[in-house]
Amino acid sequence: MNNLLNKKKLIVSLTVLVVFIFLLSLGCNLSIKHLNLVNGTITVQAGSYYNVQFSVDTNVMKDVMVEGSFQASGGSGNDIDALVLNEMDFINWLNGHQVSPVYYSGKITIADINVPITKSGDYHLVFGNTFSVISSKNVSAQVDLHWAE
Secondary structure, three states: OHHHHHHHHHHHHHHHHHHHHHHHHOOOOOOEEEEEEEEEEEEEOOOOEEEEEEEEOOOOOEEEEEEEEEEEEOOOOOOEEEEEEEHHHHHHHHOOOOOOOOEEOOOEOEEEEEEEEOOOEEEEEEEEOOOOOOOOEEEEEEEEEEEEO
């Protein structure tokens, strides 16, 4: 499990490095920035969720991406929902309403997240275990926000 996550971390890091080198080769004055959203193992209680809020300003931040991977364990299905939501959809999701997520994994064990963010605003990376009434879930995740300035 950790070996697979380490390989995915390496792939994400190499991808960022290649983009950075490419931009330098074009003579761009852009610099690559990143913000770690989650790194490590989190526990999501039954009927609950884990949330990380972040903001994007596309006037300053270019080529914004949420990138990383996660793996869930616990319960009978070793599963979790992963979402990236804007502020309005996050509030609607909290209240059980239909939303149009920027990213939705579905109930799954393991996945990569590679999501462009094209509009300014507040966003939420959510690991949801709201479907489980008994089992908490452990989620090993490495997810970053990358952009150029």
